[in-house]
Amino acid sequence: MSLAGLQGRVTLGDRVLVEALDLRLYRGWTCLLGASGAGKSTLLRLLAGLPTAAQLEGTRHAPARIGWMAQSDLLQPRLSVLGNLRLMARLRGESLPPARAKALLAEVGLAGRGAAYPADLSGGERQRLALARTLAEDAPLVALDEPFSALDVPTRAMMHDLAHARLAGRAVVMVTHDPQEALRLGDRILLLRAGRLEELPVLTGPHPVDLGDPALARAAAALVGQMRGAVA
Numbered sequence: 591m592s593l594a595g596l597q598g599r600v601t602l603g604d605r606v607l608v609e610a611l612d613l614r615l616y617r618g619w620t621c622l623l624g625a626s627g628a629g630k631s632t633l634l635r636l637l638a639g640l641p642t643a644a645q646l647e648g649t650r651h652a653p654a655r656i657g658w659m660a661q662s663d664l665l666q667p668r669l670s671v672l673g674n675l676r677l678m679a680r681l682r683g684e685s686l687p688p689a690r691a692k693a694l695l696a697e698v699g700l701a702g703r704g705a706a707y708p709a710d711l712s713g714g715e716r717q718r719l720a721l722a723r724t725l726a727e728d729a730p731l732v733a734l735d736e737p738f739s740a741l742d743v744p745t746r747a748m749m750h751d752l753a754h755a756r757l758a759g760r761a762v763v764m765v766t767h768d769p770q771e772a773l774r775l776g777d778r779i780l781l782l783r784a785g786r787l788e789e790l791p792v793l794t795g796p797h798p799v800d801l802g803d804p805a806l807a808r809a810a811a812a813l814v815g816q817m818r819g820a821v822a
């Protein structure tokens with residue numbers, strides 16, 4: 591039995607966004623690729639049970655608790671870095687242990703920045719704070735919408751390693767435009783193309799795949815080829 595799933599047809603007004611959808615999520619990383627506007631974020635929102643302009647004619651199942659990281663960082667400008675990190679736990683009437691908060695901030699490279707405000711952070715720092723906030727959640731299903739898009743290449747690789755380690759044992763679904771990222775992390779790679787989800791080959795062996803692995807460069811080149819022409 592899958593941990594979460596969407597089955598049916600997804601429409602947006604008169605347009606069929608995805609026909610005969612059968613998305614099932616299991617433990618591990620599922621990466622969702624596709625051209626801009628294909629409907630990736632919409633699928634993620636439907637899965638997470640969040641409002642969208644699209645309609646699902648079909649069924650959805652998902653755990654009650656879902657970790658969510660949107661394309662925009664959704665940080666609260668009036669709360670400090672630490673306040674933002676603690677917010678989700680606070681909303682549930684719980685508290686994030688200070689040692690855990692401190693460790694998370696250090697892991698995303700924001701040690702000592704707890705008292706700063708989102709406006710004081712760079713785009714990449716804001717994205718790393720949003721990532722830390724998502725990692726602080728103990729959700730069995732985690733949906734990430736382009737979570738590493740604002741990061742420089744070395745930082746992105748470090749955050750891949752961190753997120754992979756911290757989310758071990760969860761079902762993670764991640765939208766990305768980066769084929770190398772999908773191949774480093776993905777236990778499954780799905781390409782949304784012309785209203786259908788296609789399963790693509792992945793790299794076997796330990797994940798995240800080593801950046802120096804020649805198979806990664808070869809597979810990324812092949813994946814770009816498959817993505818070409820993947821128009822919405």
Ligand SMILES: Nc1ncnc2c1ncn2[C@@H]1O[C@H](COP(=O)(O)OP(=O)(O)OP(=O)(O)O)[C@@H](O)[C@H]1O
Nearest residue numbers: 602624625626627628629630631632633642643765
């Ligand atoms: N609030 C909305 N109202 C109407 N249409 C919308 C709305 N949000 C998205 N759409 C449309 O739904 C379609 C799918 O959008 P979605 O954001 O899911 O695509 P995407 O594949 O995630 O794109 P990107 O890679 O650019 O983020 C697009 O054609 C978009 O214009």
